[in-house]
Amino acid sequence: MLLKFVAHHLWDPVKRAADATHGMPPDVEQRLRDTGVLKALGPHAPDTVRRRLTSWSILTRWRGMTESFSSPALKTALRLAVRASDRPRRRESAKAVTGDVLAQLLVTCHGDGLVAMRDRALLLLAFASGGRRRCEVAGLRVEDLVEDDPVPQDPAEATSPTLPCLIIRLGRTKNATADDDETVLLISRPVIALRDWLNAAGIVAGPVFRPIDQWGNVSPRALTGQSVNLILKTRCGQAGLDPSSFSAHGLRSGFLTEAQMRGTRSSKRWNSRGTSRSIRQPAITTVHPGAAAGRFG
Known part of the structure; x- marks a missing residue:
């Protein structure tokens, strides 16, 4: 059968x-x-x-x-x-959201308003956690977040300041097998941005990323995958980029491209089915030192 x-x-x-x-x-x-x-x-x-x-x-x-x-x-x-x-592969984002593009998007998320804080946390988490799919970002819940011990900024220095860490339980993702439950580790700036958003919005349980109405009220519902895509395109427009050239999938391919350019050791996650074909080779890309994977920025 x-x-x-x-x-x-x-x-x-x-x-x-x-x-x-x-x-x-x-x-x-x-x-x-x-x-x-x-x-x-x-x-x-x-x-x-x-x-x-x-x-x-x-x-x-x-x-x-x-x-x-x-x-x-x-x-x-x-x-x-x-x-x-022989099915042709469909590109879901004409351009990858690499580190330099992400930096431009984050500039538009300035201030301490709820929308800016949510979008800043969403973009940083989606990129730094390995380029999450929009459905994975939209479906994230507070119950999936696990506090982890901070790590030293410089492991060689005994007095080095520490960086906050957070583990995200992804469960079974799109490409996971029946026995796989995936987790990713966030370090530093994405963790701070996520905590700031949750505290400001008063979210202690349920969906992490939620709609916000015109009066600043945070909905109890979760964002949809389409909303995640719209947030990215809106921020692209505000940054002076062409929104039609980017989609939420660009965060995934951008992370992988960034990792490849920095020579980051591939993990089993990056070698999983459907991931390697997302890697792009841009002609010129600005690499931000210290902006690796979970500690971008």
Whole structure:
């Protein structure tokens, strides 16, 4: 059944045009469309198929059923199907939000107003925590934040001042497997900005980032992923940048590009599926010393 699912959802449009039986059988496709289950007009994205397989794997474990989601046959079939589908990769942000671009955005978040404090904390956290996806930023809750011991600014100096640290529990992210629960460590400026926002907004539980109305009232609801994207584009416009050239995905590719330019040792997170292709090679980029990963600025 699993192999059929892969074959039905990852197919080659060119082969389908020549052979109607390639991919999902026409009668199966029609029944799914009639019931509203199938809406895509072409083959599904490989990541969509992977996420659905991961969800089914979790469900079968909860029900105590034996499952074959980790079988070599399924992994091989998925790999070959992805290669055969030849789906073009869609760039989600024309330009990466590298360190120098982020610095320009942060300049627009000056002052101690709630909107400025929220946006400053959001941008710093999204970038410094490894370029989080907008849904991960929007879904972050206070319960996911864990205070950690401060670290010395200069480990070689016994009297060195310390920097605040915070651990973020991400749970299962988009590309995580069923057994993975991811965490990231924030150090210094992002931690300070996040604490300032939470204190000013009086948030002690629930969503970290929330809408703010025109009268300055903080909503109990969480921001949506679209709102995170809009905040980034708004700040780009205020910084004199073209908002159409940037999206929230640019924070992710920008972090990875920044890490590569600084020669930062790749972690398993950066080597995970879908991450390496986000790395860009800008012609000229200003590198800010001391602005590495979780301690940007």
